[in-house]
Amino acid sequence: MAEGRSQTYITLVLRELQEYRTSLCWTPLVLVMTLCGVLLVAVLLADHISAIGESVSQVLPSRDEAGNISIRIDSSVDGEPALEYRLEQTPAAPGNLNPGSVGQEQPEVLAGTLNPLLQGIHNLFLFILILVCANYLLATLFNDRRDRSVLFWKSMPVSEWEEVLAKFSVAILVTPALYFIASLLAQVMCLLLGMLLLWRMEMDPYALVLARVDGATLILGQLGGFALMALWLAPSYAWLLFASAGARRSPFMLAAGPLLAFILGERIFLGTSHLATVLSRHLPHYSGGGYAGFSWLGAADIPQMILGLLFTLAALAGAVYLRRYYFEL
Numbered sequence: 001m002a003e004g005r006s007q008t009y010i011t012l013v014l015r016e017l018q019e020y021r022t023s024l025c026w027t028p029l030v031l032v033m034t035l036c037g038v039l040l041v042a043v044l045l046a047d048h049i050s051a052i053g054e055s056v057s058q059v060l061p062s063r064d065e066a067g068n069i070s071i072r073i074d075s076s077v078d079g080e081p082a083l084e085y086r087l088e089q090t091p092a093a094p095g096n097l098n099p100g101s102v103g104q105e106q107p108e109v110l111a112g113t114l115n116p117l118l119q120g121i122h123n124l125f126l127f128i129l130i131l132v133c134a135n136y137l138l139a140t141l142f143n144d145r146r147d148r149s150v151l152f153w154k155s156m157p158v159s160e161w162e163e164v165l166a167k168f169s170v171a172i173l174v175t176p177a178l179y180f181i182a183s184l185l186a187q188v189m190c191l192l193l194g195m196l197l198l199w200r201m202e203m204d205p206y207a208l209v210l211a212r213v214d215g216a217t218l219i220l221g222q223l224g225g226f227a228l229m230a231l232w233l234a235p236s237y238a239w240l241l242f243a244s245a246g247a248r249r250s251p252f253m254l255a256a257g258p259l260l261a262f263i264l265g266e267r268i269f270l271g272t273s274h275l276a277t278v279l280s281r282h283l284p285h286y287s288g289g290g291y292a293g294f295s296w297l298g299a300a301d302i303p304q305m306i307l308g309l310l311f312t313l314a315a316l317a318g319a320v321y322l323r324r325y326y327f328e329l
Helices: 002-019 021-044 046-058 115-146 149-154 160-200 215-246 251-270 274-280 299-325
Strands: 069-073 083-087
Touching: 002 021, 002 160, 021 115, 021 160, 115 149, 115 160, 115 215, 115 251, 115 299, 160 215, 160 299, 215 251, 215 299, 251 274
Parallel strands: none
Antiparallel strands: 069 083
C-alpha cells in the first residue's frame, strides 16, 4: 500500500515537471548555456585582444637606457623643441623587484578567493528560481480549474492532499534541486572556461583559478542556503498555492491584496509595521547576503520559524479544501 502511494506521488511530481517543463526544466539549462556562451565568446576573442595589444605596443615611444620615456614636439623655427614631456621611472628600492626591468620575476599577486564571484553566479540562479516557483504556484491550481482538468483528477484514485503536496514539493524541493545542479554546472563551466582563457593568455590557470576556490565551503554553503530558503519560503509558497486554489480571476491579486491591506491598515491606524517586519523574513529581498536575504539568527528565529511552518500547514489545508469543494470559475 505504501509503495503504491509513493508511486502515485512520484507520478504526480513527474506530471508537474512534464506540464511545466519549460520553466522548471528548460530555464536553468538555457541559463547555463547562456553564461557558458558568453564566456566562450570571451575565450575565442582572446587572440584578437592580444593582437590589438601588440599593435598598440608598436606605436608607443621607445624607452631610453634608464627606462624613461621622452616625447618631443618640434614646432619652433630654429629647430629646437617647443614642448618636451619626460616621464621618469622612480627607481626601485634596494631589495625590491622592479616591474619594468628585464629578466626579473614578476611578483605573484592574488586578490583573494573566487568564492564570492561563484556565489554571484549562484545568486542569479536563486533569483530566477524564486520567480519561476512563484509563477508556478500561482498558476498550477488556477489553471486546473480554468481548463477543467480538475474534473479529470477528481475521477482518478488520487486524493486532494496528494495533489496539493505534490505541487508544493515541486516548488520547495524538486525545482530547487534542478536549479542547484544547474548552478553547479554553470560554476564549473565558468571555471574551466576561465582557466582556458588564462592559459591562452600564457598565464598560470591553476594559481589564478583553482588555488583560489574553496570548493567544500562553497558547496556546503550553497546547500545550507537552499535549506534555509526552503524553511523561510514555505509559508509564502503555501500562501501562493492557497491563492491559486481560490482565485476567480487573478491569483496574484488574491495573494498580494490582503497582505498589502493589512500592512497599510496597521501602518495607518496603529502606526506600527510589525506585520511588514515579520513578512520580510519570509519573502526574498536584498540585504547584501548571498541567499536572497534569508538568514539565521539563532535561537531567536525558532519561534517565528515554528509559527511559519504552522501557517504553512494551515494554508495547505485551505488549498486542499478549496481544491475539493471550490473548482468552478
